[in-house]
Amino acid sequence: MLDTPTLAVPPLSLDDEARDPAAFAADLGGSFERFGFAIVSDHGIDPALVDRAWALTKAYFDQPEEVKRSYHIPGGGGARGHTPFGTEIAKDAKLHDLKEFWHVGRELAPGHPFRDHMADNVWPEKPEGFRETMLALYDALDGVGRRLLSAIARHLGLAPDWFDDAVRDGNSVLRLLHYPPIGPDAPGVRAGAHEDINLITLLLGAEEAGLELLDKDGRWLPVKPPEGALVVNVGDMLQRLTNHVLPSTTHRVVNPPVERRGVARYSMPFFLHLRSDFLIETLPETVSADNPDRYPDPITANDYLMQRLREIGLVK
Incomplete structure (x- = not known):
């Protein structure tokens, strides 16, 4: 049973x-700091562009399964192209998520040093x-994300452009998510309780009910943005960088009521990542006697990403 929110x-x-x-x-x-989440309206992304993206996302996932699977890259860790239904599983979960998705990554110039681990995009014929x-x-x-990172830097007492170099050519990913209709007795949930790996996530499509965050008192709170607004949440990389001053909150996508289970759900999260060789090292501004450094050993963004994908x- 869902918890009754007061916040x-x-x-x-x-x-x-x-x-x-x-x-x-x-x-x-x-x-x-309070929720690990924010809801941001008036983000300036062209509504016509978003509408086209929704239409094309639905058209892609409406294709036959064999067509979609032809864009799956075995051994690619789901970094690009199609990831079939029932592949991803939340950390420590028993059942796989009830979803399939497509990943779009950053386009890098020929000869870029990150091309050895950031794959080229795969594109469907239709x-x-x-x-x-x-x-x-x-x-x-990506542009909206940089504006939000500038605000985060100000909040942390850093220069407004502090994150500019940290995310330059970062391994950010646009995920097109499809949660197909499910039966009344479907095992598992659309997305099990998890935290995001990256720096911040910008999500379009949370107007359809299902997204919930785990509040500090242990209750699940529904996240209900106004039409067209972005839901933005802190990822584990930012939590680590800020010594948990900005928390990466556990969240999930629950199955809808029985009467809505015949309706597909779509969303488009943008996982904004640090530059692959960026060293995630606790910000001194976030360390105090009451909040000692939890992470004395730094790690590069790419090493951390690979650890979490496993x-x-x-990634196997």
Whole structure:
């Protein structure tokens, strides 16, 4: 049974960031410190672009299973292309998630030093316009993410551009998620309780009920953004970097009521990552007598990513 919430993640407007950067940073940071989540409206991403992306996402997943599986890359860790239904499993979970997804990564120039571990994108033959639309959405989300990171830096007492170099050519991924209709007795849930690996996640499509966060008192709170708003959450890399000042909150996507189980659910999270060779080292600003350094041994972003991908079954 779902818990009855008495709290909700407060909505914020990115328009406020332009008017009063310090106040917006305080509000965003406060929401992250309290919930690990924020809801951000007025993000400036063209609604027509988002609508095209939704239509193309649905058209792609409506294709026959054998067509979709032709874009699966065995041994690729799900980094690019198609990941079939029932592949990913939350850390320590018993059952696989009830979802399939497509990954779009960063396009790197020939000869870029990160090409040895950041694979080229895979593109489906159909639907038409898929590549151009998803790359445009990737760039738009990347830009919004950098604005939010600037606000996070302000909140932490860092220079507003502190994250610019840290995420330059980062291994960020746009995930197109499809949760197919499920039967009334389906085992498992659409996405088991987990934390995200990356720096921050920007999510489109949480208007359809199901996303919940685990609050500090142990209750599950539904996350209900206004139409078109972004849900933004702290990932484990940022939690580690900030010594848990900004927490990476456990969240899940629960199955809908029986009467809604015949309806598919779609969402588009953008996992914003650090540069692969960035050394995740606890920020001195977040260490104190009351909050000693939890992570005295630094780790590169790519090593941390590989460690976590093994835990969720995407890398063997």
